[in-house]
Amino acid sequence: MSTQTDVLIVGGGVSGLSIAWWLAQAGLPVEVWEADARPGGKIESHRQDGYLTERAASLLMNFRPEVTEMVREAGLEEEKIGRSAIAESRRYLWHAGRLQTLPMQLGSMIVSPIWSWRGKLRLLAEPFLPAGGHEDESVSEFIRRRLGREMLDKAMEPFIAGTLAADPDLTSASAALPRLTALERRYGSLTAGILAHRLLRRRTACRADTFSFHDGMETLIKTLAATPGVCLHTRHRLLAIERGRDGWEAVAATPLGERRIRAKELVLATPAGVSAALVQPLDVELAQLLNGIRYAPIKVVHLGFDRAAVGHALDGTGFLVPRNEGLPLTGNLWMSSLFANRAPAGKVLLTAYLGGARTPGVADWTDTRVVDETLGVLRRVLGIRGEPELVRLDHHAEALPLYHGAYQARIRAIGERLEQTPGLHLEANYRGGVSVRDRIYCARTVAGRIRARAVQAEANLKTAHALSGLA
Numbered sequence: 058m059s060t061q062t063d064v065l066i067v068g069g070g071v072s073g074l075s076i077a078w079w080l081a082q083a084g085l086p087v088e089v090w091e092a093d094a095r096p097g098g099k100i101e102s103h104r105q106d107g108y109l110t111e112r113a114a115s116l117l118m119n120f121r122p123e124v125t126e127m128v129r130e131a132g133l134e135e136e137k138i139g140r141s142a143i144a145e146s147r148r149y150l151w152h153a154g155r156l157q158t159l160p161m162q163l164g165s166m167i168v169s170p171i172w173s174w175r176g177k178l179r180l181l182a183e184p185f186l187p188a189g190g191h192e193d194e195s196v197s198e199f200i201r202r203r204l205g206r207e208m209l210d211k212a213m214e215p216f217i218a219g220t221l222a223a224d225p226d227l228t229s230a231s232a233a234l235p236r237l238t239a240l241e242r243r244y245g246s247l248t249a250g251i252l253a254h255r256l257l258r259r260r261t262a263c264r265a266d267t268f269s270f271h272d273g274m275e276t277l278i279k280t281l282a283a284t285p286g287v288c289l290h291t292r293h294r295l296l297a298i299e300r301g302r303d304g305w306e307a308v309a310a311t312p313l314g315e316r317r318i319r320a321k322e323l324v325l326a327t328p329a330g331v332s333a334a335l336v337q338p339l340d341v342e343l344a345q346l347l348n349g350i351r352y353a354p355i356k357v358v359h360l361g362f363d364r365a366a367v368g369h370a371l372d373g374t375g376f377l378v379p380r381n382e383g384l385p386l387t388g389n390l391w392m393s394s395l396f397a398n399r400a401p402a403g404k405v406l407l408t409a410y411l412g413g414a415r416t417p418g419v420a421d422w423t424d425t426r427v428v429d430e431t432l433g434v435l436r437r438v439l440g441i442r443g444e445p446e447l448v449r450l451d452h453h454a455e456a457l458p459l460y461h462g463a464y465q466a467r468i469r470a471i472g473e474r475l476e477q478t479p480g481l482h483l484e485a486n487y488r489g490g491v492s493v494r495d496r497i498y499c500a501r502t503v504a505g506r507i508r509a510r511a512v513q514a515e516a517n518l519k520t521a522h523a524l525s526g527l528a
């Protein structure tokens with residue numbers, strides 16, 4: 058069977074589905090091919106015995122008006138569930154053998170026992186330091202230069218390991234912390250930049266908002282997948298692409314055999330390695346650039362306990378673990394403190410993360426070892442007695458792309474190769490940020506580009522018709 062579509066999007070994760078949603082809003086019909094039996098890619102919410110666990114993203118930290126627009130226009134406002142007040146106010150760090158509150162404001166940082174006086178004075182010196190750095194500067198170099206070693210060890214390293222699964226010594230600062238590095242470039246210092254933004258935000262930007270949905274992050278996926286104008290085909294694994302006469306030809310393996318399609322625009326919203334294999338016959342250099350992107354494994358351990366079995370108040374988001382503390386976890390989110398309905402009444406749900414670039418060997422650990430190590434840490438840190446009543450593991454062999462090395466140069470080179478291949482778009486979490494927020498934001502940009510090309514093509518066609526009428 059051979060068919061035709063304006064836009065074919067390959068990959069039904071949040072990247073591909075968000076592009077499809079923005080295109081459908083602009084009136085462009087799109088077809089989405091997803092290899093799996095369900096859309097969502099990494100994102101999947103799971104209900105078991107009254108607990109709701111998330112395989113990957115568990116919340117959306119938003120400050121982008123585009124995300125607010127999508128949530129509103131997709132009719133998701135009613136489905137939203139906000140972070141509880143208790144979780145909003147506090148997060149913890151495992152430091153010097155105990156849980157300590159991580160200061161969120163400069164004022165509380167000054168009195169916090171986490172930082173030494175030397176470290177605090179170093180922080181206060183930030184506005185007086187000259188701007189510097191270079192494009193390939195790592196997160197560690199950038200933070201040490203601006204805020205000092207303690208800020209790196211006790212805040213940024215655990216943050217980068219906990220949220221990006223990455224190693225700050227290798228991670229590109231401008232790729233992983235684009236807003237912070239931009240502040241230095243624009244205002245000369247982070248402090249001046251933050252102050253300027255606080256003043257401006259009052260008049261312009263959207264309010265920061267952390268949320269999920271009552272039935273989990275999968276609500277977003279289901280809603281995007283059901284958008285009118287978006288034709289989603291699951292169990293469609295793209296096998297090959299070719300340049301066609303008027304765009305692209307693609308072939309997928311489906312349960313009913315091979316399916317071929319012609320598309321004017323082709324979006325590969327697949328992991329870098331998959332995209333590399335698909336573009337290899339067209340552009341070896343592009344394939345090499347994509348193949349150079351490494352991914353880190355993560356194991357996610359969900360544990361449900363009776364509330365009475367946990368000694369700690371669980372009065373916050375959870376805790377992060379710096380690398381020099383020697384624990385096997387990068388962090389632990391207290392899901393039932395974050396969102397009201399993640400555990401049955403009188404129970405708590407704790408989700409721990411292991412692996413990443415810090416401990417890639419975790420990928421080879423047996424399930425028993427992963428659970429035992431996690432339980433060992435949580436018993437010590439949170440004063441847990443008794444056994445969990447829920448144990449669930451999620452494995453990601455390739456959890457997140459690592460923005461390691463000269464990442465911006467790599468991404469720029471990918472962009473330059475794509476300029477030689479009009480009508481081909483590569484958009485997934487290895488480009489422009491891994492968070493759901495960044496995926497939705499980047500999707501709008503690529504959808505805008507595709508729409509502009511469609512409008513131009515239409516105008517060209519009209520001109521050609523008019524000219525042929527004159528001839």
Ligand SMILES: Cc1cc2nc3c(=O)[nH]c(=O)nc-3n(C[C@H](O)[C@H](O)[C@H](O)COP(=O)(O)OP(=O)(O)OC[C@H]3O[C@@H](n4cnc5c(N)ncnc54)[C@H](O)[C@@H]3O)c2cc1C
Nearest residue numbers: 068070071072092098099113114115116294295486492493
């Ligand atoms: C453990 C973990 C926790 C996270 N927590 C958060 C969080 O709290 N908040 C947040 O904002 N982000 C979080 N993230 C990040 C976020 O979940 C991911 O970056 C995002 O979901 C990736 O979306 P994607 O569409 O780019 O890729 P994917 O979800 O990987 O989607 C790619 C899709 O392509 C499909 N595919 C592959 N090959 C083919 C083919 N040949 N043909 C057709 N389809 C194909 C795959 O089946 C898949 O569905 C987390 C990630 C992980 C791993």
